[in-house]
Amino acid sequence: MRKAxxxxxxxxxxxxxxxxxxxxxxxxxxxPGFFLFSSSADGTRVSDGLRTDEVSGFISNIATLxxxxxxxxxxxxxxxxxxxxxxxxxxxxxxxxMMDVAFRFKMPSEVLTLGPHFSYMMYNLDWDGNVNVSLSDxxxxxxxxxxxxxxxxxxxxxSIDYVNASFGVKSDTYLNNADLxxxxxxxQVGVIFRF
Numbered sequence: 001m002r003k004a005x006x007x008x009x010x011x012x013x014x015x016x017x018x019x020x021x022x023x024x025x026x027x028x029x030x031x032p033g034f035f036l037f038s039s040s041a042d043g044t045r046v047s048d049g050l051r052t053d054e055v056s057g058f059i060s061n062i063a064t065l066x067x068x069x070x071x072x073x074x075x076x077x078x079x080x081x082x083x084x085x086x087x088x089x090x091x092x093x094x095x096x097x098m099m100d101v102a103f104r105f106k107m108p109s110e111v112l113t114l115g116p117h118f119s120y121m122m123y124n125l126d127w128d129g130n131v132n133v134s135l136s137d138x139x140x141x142x143x144x145x146x147x148x149x150x151x152x153x154x155x156x157x158x159s160i161d162y163v164n165a166s167f168g169v170k171s172d173t174y175l176n177n178a179d180l181x182x183x184x185x186x187x188q189v190g191v192i193f194r195f
Contacts, residue, residue, distance in 0.1 A: 027070040027079050031190030034062035040181035046131045053129030060089040062096055077104040094125035113148045140165030152194050161186040
């Protein structure tokens with residue numbers, strides 16, 4: 001995925017006239033609300049014969065903090081960031097590591113931007129129930145359409161995304177699904193700072 005993001009960035013920058021590149025900024029992205037709706041996760045059950053744990057509900061939240069560089073052109077902002085976060089669900093939780101590339105087209109000025117973004121995410125989740133279960137470390141992809149509203153130094157950001165992530169469930173106990181599937185739709189809400 002790193003090669004794919006680097007290739008996309010190279011292609012976009014290759015087709016821009018040199019005079020259109022106005023500057024490079026430091027970008028800080030704070031996203032306290034990354035609400036993931038995973039309908040397939042609801043009802044995943046494990047049991048050791050005495051105790052039973054079951055995923056109840058299908059909403060998880062991932063709070064993230066990321067930073068990187070942003071390229072300010074006449075037509076768009078191109079943001080390349082990496083960061084960390086924490087995924088919380090009532091049945092499992094753990095740290096998340098991410099890389100993201102966003103293309104934010106100015107519509108018609110930098111007060112409002114709209115464009116796609118792509119993320120590569122690595123998860124290290126722990127089962128938080130009473131049964132001894134381990135979840136395989138895994139990675140996944142996020143892609144969607146984002147919008148910002150505000151000024152160049154400070155903007156509110158929101159996006160609607162599709163998340164692809166699935167984890168193998170390792171246990172000597174009974175389980176009704178071999179995988180914990182977190183794939184689904186997500187809504188992200190946060191703020192972006194440019195320095």
